[in-house]
Amino acid sequence: MSLGIFLLKLRSGMSNQLLATIFGISKSSLCRAVKSVRTALMKSFVPHHLGLQHTTREEIIENHTRPLAQELFGDLTNKKAIAVLDGTYIYIQKSNNFQFQRKSYSLHKGRPLVKPMVVTSTDGYFLTVLGPYLARNNDATILNHMLHTNAEDLKGWFHEDDVFIVDRGFRDSVEMLEELGIRAEMPRLMSKGQKQMTTLDANASRLVTKIRWVVEAANARIKRWKYLAHVLPTNQVPFIGDYVRIVCALSNRYCKPLSTGSEDDDMALACKMRYLSTKVNSLKTFVEENCLDKKSVKWEVATDSLEFPNISEDDIRNLTCGVYQLKLCPSYIQEYLEGDVDILVHSEFHGLIRVKLQSRHVSSRQYLLWIQFSESKITAWYCRCRAGARVVGVCSHVAAVIWFLAVGRHNREAISSIQDWSEFVTDAAVIDESEDSDDSEVEE
Incomplete structure (x- = not known):
């Protein structure tokens, strides 16, 4: 029973008074039980499994x-x-x-x-x-x-x-x-x-x-x-x-x-990441040489019929070399769809798109990114975020756009499931203009 008390205390975080009530013992007896179990575990259990x-x-x-x-x-x-x-x-x-x-x-x-x-x-x-x-x-x-x-x-x-x-x-x-x-x-x-x-x-x-x-x-x-x-x-x-x-x-x-x-999966992924770690980002060089970040460059708004490679979430996971970026994709795309930014395609270079995504940490910061693709696969990517020049995997911003074009736009339910809780919390920085006009009328 003492061991049960000790483990329940650690696992649940209950107070000594509540635990004493649950087990029907005095608080002082419970404290002695916790102390004795802690001492016993540190002496006979921990040295065999830690250190x-x-x-x-x-x-x-x-x-x-x-x-x-x-x-x-x-x-x-x-x-x-x-x-x-x-x-x-x-x-x-x-x-x-x-x-x-x-x-x-x-x-x-x-x-x-x-x-x-x-x-x-x-x-x-x-x-x-x-x-x-x-x-x-x-x-x-x-x-x-x-x-x-x-x-x-x-x-x-x-x-x-x-x-x-x-x-x-x-x-x-x-x-x-x-x-x-x-x-x-x-x-x-x-x-x-x-x-x-x-x-x-x-x-x-x-x-x-x-x-x-x-x-x-x-x-x-x-x-x-x-x-x-x-x-x-x-x-x-x-x-x-x-x-x-x-x-x-x-x-x-x-x-x-x-x-x-599995060992086979680990080895295949390791070889891929080691190989990519020595490569340079060719799209970054292409963007800088052709000044594709300038407003003077002609970009056109992409239509719903944009021909994007038909890839699955497993394929995207292979691009990201992990699952973390993939988990963030719906949240990034929800904010993108609610904003006033479009996916742009280049009028001369076929298979090249440009997107501006909002930072999830800083309201005043947005990131430009470019993705290059062929009929069957993603060939290159580059983002202006801190780690966006890497080719070992992709950053979350690039992953979000790829996920949306390949998966999300065909399954909007995956995006709409992200709940916006701001409607339940009042923002004191926002004042309804209609309320201001009503107040002014009363003063007159």
């Missing part, structure tokens, strides 16, 4: 490393250990100890929190969880501390030429990793004043994000245990690390891997 020492390096490489990751960043003949790192947030209440309150306050999130550092394999298996760390420590500072202190024998477990997949927040740790012989792979950074990544940088960034998503999904798996998604009282700070480790150990023991793709 760098709970399994061998060879076991992780053979059974928890995707062939796709080995092909993109490792070596299939001399396989490397590939780890994905990211910090997650556990929110806490304000402390009456002002010194701790300042240390635990995150300027980024605008609230107090602590940060466990999560290390996973490329299929989402939790290798270890370190911390929690104070909110004022960024990801790079935390990783540097882990390496300096050799937490859980990191330097012994990882060998030379192993790979860490990280995001841009770890950029200040790259030098230290290189000194240890560990290769850091992260999305490319843009120079000051640069508005768009080069094609090669955008391609390289796509290879990283294709692998790095698992740590984000792993962090989301932690937050499914609702107790850790709530704002925790400060008296629980000493036990946050235990709770996170227990949840991760349970996930390793009882949950399926986050990535379950």
Whole structure:
């Protein structure tokens, strides 16, 4: 019963008082049960299912490393250990100890929190969880501390030429990793004043994000245990690390891997992405040389009879090299249909269209994109968004237009299913003109 109480508390986030009522015991008895189970799990369960020492390096490489990751960043003949790192947030209440309150306050999130550092394999298996760390420590500072202190024998477990997949927040740790012989792979950074990544940088960034998503999904798996998604009282700070480790150990023991793709599919996709990553965007060059972004160029509004390649959603998924962009297509197209922008075709270059799509993040920003196609397939694409020059997959804007012309315009129900909730919320910035005129009449 104590184990049931503990797991229900973590999974549901119910208060101790409510749990005590449900189980018909006193609140003090419930607190003792939670404490005893937490202590027992940390002693006899977690060490067998979490931590760098709970399994061998060879076991992780053979059974928890995707062939796709080995092909993109490792070596299939001399396989490397590939780890994905990211910090997650556990929110806490304000402390009456002002010194701790300042240390635990995150300027980024605008609230107090602590940060466990999560290390996973490329299929989402939790290798270890370190911390929690104070909110004022960024990801790079935390990783540097882990390496300096050799937490859980990191330097012994990882060998030379192993790979860490990280995001841009770890950029200040790259030098230290290189000194240890560990290769850091992260999305490319843009120079000051640069508005768009080069094609090669955008391609390289796509290879990283294709692998790095698992740590984000792993962090989301932690937050499914609702107790850790709530704002925790400060008296629980000493036990946050235990709770996170227990949840991760349970996930390793009882949950399926986050990535379950077949080896053949992974290898085919990896070869395709590696091949495309060395290519340049020919349509970008064509657009710039012919000034196709200028208003003086003659474009015509496309008619409903526009002859576009008859491709399926599976074909579009092959273009995007994933499913994320495909999921956003209906939302982009709904806003496009409600706007006053048209799909334009070029009067001279057959099979070339231009579209302007609204950014989903910034109201004042729109992106021009071009798509080139033949009778049977999409041959080239280019978008003015930050990553729109890549040829390893397509950006969400290009994917949305392709999806609409190939699928959405023949199935409008897929678009209309996106609910607009703004009608249920009042916008104080918009004032009805008829109400203003009525008020003026009353004053007269």
